Amino acid sequence: MCIPMNHPRRESLLIRERLVEGFKRGLVAVEGLIAHGRGECFDYIIGEKTQLFAIKAIEVAVAALLLAKYPVISVNGNTAALVPREIIELAEVINAKLEVNLFYRTREREEAIAKWLREHGAREVLGIGEDASATIPELFSERRRVSPRGILVADVVLVPLEDGDRTEALRRMGKTVIAIDLNPLSRTARAANITIVDNVVRAIPLMIEKAKEYKVKPRSELEEIFKKYDNNAILQMALKHIFTRLGELSESQLILYPQ
Ligand code: PTJ
Secondary structure (H helix, E strand, O other), X not given: OOOOOOOOOHHHHHHHHHHHHHHHOOOOOHHHHHHHHHHHHHHHHHXXXXXXXXXXXXXXXXXXXXXOOOEEEEEOHHHHHHOHHHHHHHHHHHOOEEEEOOOOOOHHHHHHHHHHHHHOOXXXXXXXXXXXXXXXXXXXXXXXXEOOOOHHHOOEEEEEOOOHHHHHHHHHOOOEEEEEOOOOOOHHHHXXXXXXOOOHHHHHHHHHHHHHHHOOOOHHXXXXXXXXXXXXXXXXXXXXXXXXXXXXXXXXXOOOOOO
8 A cells, every 4th residue: 555655644544554464464353453443543632642641651661661570561463563573672671571462362363473573583472372371360351361481470561452351350460560552541541550541653662762761770760660650640641631632622723724
């Protein structure tokens, strides 16, 4: 698909194309295309830029990941299609494991995602086939199947683009959950310990940058950053931003051309 260089929605359309390409490669579930549309809508409303509430959450998320004994990044179809190189780099910088975990799990798709990640430089990808032999208690979706070397034993789990019930189940297991979700009202966003309300394509590169910066900080400083955090305040900030932005827009000139 050729998108003209001067198309006013070029960036957004290019991201959409990555999803479509991922779908054609067997990485993205058909439902993943719908989920992306929901995300696009929230991104439009937020202003398609990383806002302060996301930056604050990113800082704390990175501190939590660097403090973790056993951090794991959970990868689904959309994340693999949108930011394959970036999640691998993030995993390397913070020394985390990568685990494929799918809501619409099929053997073909988990293997296609693992292959895709390996082609992008991943050395180890957990959660494929028999490796997903452990179970998250009280969870009935396919997401319950996890690796005993990965999410099962992780203390901090990063879940980009999640569906809420697993976040809640992981919290019940005592894990720290970091979500990236453009919808500040989703169950995932509300159940996570730390919610980054931003597009995964912007959030992950910023997390890599922050992780490189924070890696040299003493643990005590990272602990201080983590301890002070209030996720409810961050979600409130995100909603207030949407509210204010829509309020301002509703009083501005919206038509592009005079009648
Ligand atoms: O690959 P699978 O089988 O694990 O399936 C993945 C999807 C995303 C289809 C599955 O987890 C799902 O159905 O998710 P939901 O319940 O639709 O939730 C996805 C959330 O991610 C929604 O709140 C969207 O607003 C949000 N979202 C969509 N695209 C992005 C996003 N958040 C951040 N960045 C995005 N690019």
